[in-house]
Amino acid sequence: MTSFVLPHEVHGDGAHKVFAVHGWFADRNAWAAVLPDLDRTAFTYALVDLRGYGAARDAVGSYTTAEAAADLVELADRLGWERFSVIGHSMGGAVAQRLLSAAPHRLRRIAGVSPVPASGMPLPDEQGELFRDAAHKAENRRVIIDFTTGSRRPAAWLDRMVARSLERSDARAFRAWLDSWAGDDFRADVEGSDVPALAVAGELDPALSPAVLRETWLSWYPRAELVALPTAGHYAMDEAPLDLIRVVEDFLRADDADDADGAVPAAGRDRAVAGEPA
Numbered sequence: 075m076t077s078f079v080l081p082h083e084v085h086g087d088g089a090h091k092v093f094a095v096h097g098w099f100a101d102r103n104a105w106a107a108v109l110p111d112l113d114r115t116a117f118t119y120a121l122v123d124l125r126g127y128g129a130a131r132d133a134v135g136s137y138t139t140a141e142a143a144a145d146l147v148e149l150a151d152r153l154g155w156e157r158f159s160v161i162g163h164s165m166g167g168a169v170a171q172r173l174l175s176a177a178p179h180r181l182r183r184i185a186g187v188s189p190v191p192a193s194g195m196p197l198p199d200e201q202g203e204l205f206r207d208a209a210h211k212a213e214n215r216r217v218i219i220d221f222t223t224g225s226r227r228p229a230a231w232l233d234r235m236v237a238r239s240l241e242r243s244d245a246r247a248f249r250a251w252l253d254s255w256a257g258d259d260f261r262a263d264v265e266g267s268d269v270p271a272l273a274v275a276g277e278l279d280p281a282l283s284p285a286v287l288r289e290t291w292l293s294w295y296p297r298a299e300l301v302a303l304p305t306a307g308h309y310a311m312d313e314a315p316l317d318l319i320r321v322v323e324d325f326l327r328a329d330d331a332d333d334a335d336g337a338v339p340a341a342g343r344d345r346a347v348a349g350e351p352a
Contacts, residue, residue, distance in 0.1 A: 081129035082250045086114030090182070090326060093146055094121045097164030097188075098251060099215065101128030101242040102165055107315045113323055120153065122146070123163065124169070126247020137250035139165070139220045139258060143172035145202045150180065159183040159326055163311065164282070165190055165255040167273075174264040182329050185272040185322050188282045188308045191290035192261045195281075205256070209249035212236050223307030224278030231312070261294065271295040272325040274318060276306030299325065 083102065096104040102121040112119055125135040126144050137139055146169070150158055159182045162170035169187020173181055197205055208214035215236045220227065273291040277347040284302040292300045301321050306314040 088117040091158040095166030138254040278307035
């Protein structure tokens, strides 16, 4: 057992335990917009700071998705959580998938919000330079956030997202994390996992679009489901918080229904949010 414990905050007292893991551009505050409206009676949520972010900004480590998965298992042990679900945004979605090989017997469900595929995301030369230099260039971070939200968001919001990202991340760790989430291909370790797996994609996100997740997430996991949010880009927590809560918590609640009646959910489902265009 390591001596490092992921900084975290716990909300709720429900029987279903859930980790929430942030992405590349934020610490646990990534979940701020959805936090007030989570169901705290059905679920207990633990929001974590990965190494290099937030309260773990100065934590040393390899800054890899594999290390993060091990850190989550360590934290689950300390919290006394024998079984749990994981929600991960973007890079955090890759961390959630790492748990499919690290602790499959302990996972109830995983949900990825614009999740990076387990195959990684190789970046072409020019794009790779943009992302690598984002470690120390605020303007690069802004370009990336703007592009992945369909260039539709207010300038003030973009500026706030960049400022939060710079404040809440260590530049060296931020750069190292890129090599892991973009470059690591662990698809062979997780493909075929029968843990129920939800992917939520924003239709305004050209990088991790519904089409990309159909080709990856939906095709790899036998009990996968894909939900597209028409009004969201890469940051559904900020762009469509109530829709995101409804979709994710309905998915998590289905685990309790499965336990009650022994049903197995339909595999490979692909849909838009009810009442909105596909």
